[in-house]
Amino acid sequence: MSDLPHTLPRPPEELGRLEAAWAFPRGFRVITEINNNLIGPLFLATSLMFLLLAGLLGVLIRLQLAFPGLTLIDPNTYNQVFTTHGTIMMFLFAVPVVEAVGIALLPAMLGAREMPTPRLGAYAYWIYLIGGSAFFMSLFFGAAPDGGWFMYPPLTGKAHSPGVNTDMYLLGIGFIEISAIAGAIELITGILRCRAPGMTLGRMPVFAWAMLVFAGMVIFAFPAVIVASTLLELERAFDWPFFLPERGGDPMLWQHLFWFFGHPEVYIIFLPAAGMVSMIVPAMARAPLVGHSLVVLALVGTAFLSFGLWVHHMYATGIPGLSLAFFASAGFAVSVPSGLQVFAWIATFASGQRVRIATPTLFILGFLFIFTLGGLTGVMVSVTPFDWQAHDTYFIVAHLHYVLIGGMVFPILAALYYWAPCLGTPLSERLGKWVFWLCFLGTNVTFFPMHISGFLGMPRRIYTYPAGMGLEIWNLISTIGALMVLAGGVVLFVDLIRNFRLEDGGDNTWDAGTMEWLPNYNYGPRSLPAVDSRYPLWRNPKLAEEVEAGAHYLPGTITGLREGLVVSPAEGTPQYVAVLPGPTWAHLVAAVGTAGFFLVLTVEWLVPAAAFAALALAAFLYWLWTGTDFGPIGEGRGDIGGGIVLPTYVTGPMSVSWWAMCGLMLVMGSCYACLIGTSLFLWLVNGDGMWPPTGIGLPILERGGIALALYLGAGAVMLLARALLRRNDALPFWAVPLALALLIGGYLVDISALTGAGIWPTQHAHTASSYALLTWQGGIVITCAIMALYTQARAWAGMIDATRRLTFDNTMLFWLYAAGQGAVGIVLLHGFPRLL
Secondary structure: OOOOOOOOOOOHHHHHHHHHHOOOOOHHHHHHOOOHHHHHHHHHHHHHHHHHHHHHHHHHHHHHOOOOOOOOOOHHHHHHHHHHHHHHHHHHHHHHHHHHHHHHHHHHHOOOOOOOOHHHHHHHHHHHHHHHHHHHHHHHHOOOOOOOOOOOOOOOOOOOOOOOHHHHHHHHHOOHHHHHHHHHHHHHHHHHHOOOOOOOHHHOOHHHHHHHHHHHHHHHHHHHHHHHHHHHHHHHHHOOOOOOHHHOOOOHHHHHHHHHHHHHHHHHHHHHHHHHHHHHHHHHHOOOOOOHHHHHHHHHHHHHHHOOOHHHHHHHHOOOHHHHHHHHHHHHHOHHHHHHHHHHHHHHHHHOOOOOOOHHHHHHHHHHHHHHHHHHHHHHHHOHHHHHHHOOEHHHHHHHHHHHHHHHHHHHHHHHHHHHHHHEOOOOHHHHHHHHHHHHHHHHHHHHHHHHHHHOOOEOOOOOOOOOOOOHHHHHHHHHHHHHHHHHHHHHHHHHHHHOOEOOOOOOOOOOOOHHHOOOEOOEOOOEOOOOOOOHHHHOOOHHHHHHOOOOEOOOOOOOOOEEEEEOOOOOOEEEEEEOOOOOOHHHHHHHHHHHHHHHHOOOOHHHHHHHHHHHHHHHHHHHHOOOOOOOOOOOEEEEEOOEEEEOOOOHHHOHHHHHHHHHHHHHHHHHHHHHHHHHHHHHHHOOOOOOOOOOOOOOHHHHHHHHHHHHHHHHHHHHHHHHHHHHOOOOOOHHHHHHHHHHHHHHHHHHHHHOOOOOOOOOHHHHHHHHHHHHHHHHHHHHHHHHHHHHHHHHOOOOOOOOOHHHHHHHHHHHHHHHHHHHHHHHHHHHHHHO
């Protein structure tokens, strides 16, 4: 006890102040709460709701195909049903559910009070709930998308899909990806900066590593589908010909962009599930994970290799043989790190003295069986000649579901039964075993026969099939299996409704060794534990008592507000105490405005869309204005225990908001890189001498040079303003307006370089891609203008000085990115065509 930060009993009023700071609002106002202990379970419950809805649609598909010639639903409705089923499973269940588990568990698992940007996490949840619900309801109005969850042009172009169905996908689902990206930025910042003192990266739980890798993949993969959706919507709404071959476009562009997201997506959802397995297996085996460091390296390696697999979905499109060989090799290579994890789990089970056979263990064993079978068929379809035969048959449907259900759904169900006591009350072991056997047997009965029907030639996405082809028995068996899985799902939800109640967690039901099993309240653990191993509860059996007694770090609140301890990214050394925001309506109003803006655009209601956009912007500005960026509170420093005195306010790279801004810039840069890739791809498919095509001029070079100088000048002014702010303790009144004028001027001059040369976006894919780059830059410039006005307003209000400059530092950081992106765009627009 003498080595702990606090050796004396903590005064009772200290706990009272802590509880008061973290108290939830009462009554209806509880929806304004942003605490992860509420948002995480809500996120999880909503994702399970979408799993149920998508599962019901899947059963409807199987009933339609149970016998030849059935007409339970008409062909158009069938197209909407299978598209909605796939879209919900991939966008509204698979990614959100792992983010939900992360938000719910990671603070406790890392020994932290809260994520560093809780409003961002709450905003991500509400936009997901509102947008996802509206998307599902479109099915009842005949407005759901009907082109498959992959939405290939030209079938989804305006000529072949003139209604709002495709727009519902492009706008209604596209903006929900904002939720995933917001959650990813929060997770990266939280995992790297909000951990218990002493928790180095080497001591960090595998699930935290898996979520860190997951979030990084979201940042680099999701922009591709956002860009693809934006380009297709621009073509549908404004006739910009990105996918029209007669004007230089190419439908294959969509496939490259979509599957650059789509295949990493498989690993985006598998890796967190694997991280959950790596947490559950040691607890059930009562032994440390074998090869912990190798498992972490396998997670990173799998993520890296997954970005080289997107052409797996395009083997039948005429890709050159050398390229096919490269992507086939990548497909074989990615099985190595995945296999390493499987052997680590088996070795961990073998190293334990006695494996506990409970419901989570059963789901883990079922996962190993089903995922291994799916992995074997995955290696088969990596072989190009085999894929040519199996492509777009039910063999691929079987492979996909074996991988996704085995590799993701079963670990999620294992996690649900394993961590339920951590979040509240445990679930029923008896009902849990019924859920397992119904889902395990039902999954195999449903999807194993599809391998055979695929070999017999049954194509994907068909409404019905004729009798006499040998498909009847296999489709009937698959339908029976789907009903078994549905029965398992019903038992699961009965178990949840009967037995689970959200309560203060901490009952270590499984005698696990990681910190999420410490007593946990609204404010997290009573004090933040000092960590010196990967399994702190096994190393120190009295850790829970010490934490409850307030014998570790930050046992109270220094400022009287909600606080979190921020540590160094690698070593976990305490750096400062971050003051966290409390309940507010701002994030909820911002979510309503964002969702409303995108959803009403699907029906082209421009005035309501503008009103929703204004509402969202006002809520965001209020959100920021009422944040905790007001500088030092009181003396600005406090004792967290052990004689460690830390500041309560920092700026620059030490601040968590600086890290969040860097995450946002990575997303913006990934989107811009996809737009650059769009231009390069279209140039390659158009061939020499056709980029730009004959009759279309080049941008005016001199204006490009002027725009470049203005962009660089804007960045230089912001750097000068920072130096003057630090020296004079005040932001120069002229700095931000001058930088804004230079930035906007550079953009307008850049636009005039195209319009002055008679170049318009509807002429050709070359001009459309040029305007796409400028349109993206325009959005960045508008964002910079809003940030500049906001920063200037805070300066006039006396909220920015040499010490309290976090707002200006973050604005300057994004501003420098905008200037750099503008410079890159000018080089591409003015230099690249002249070098061909």
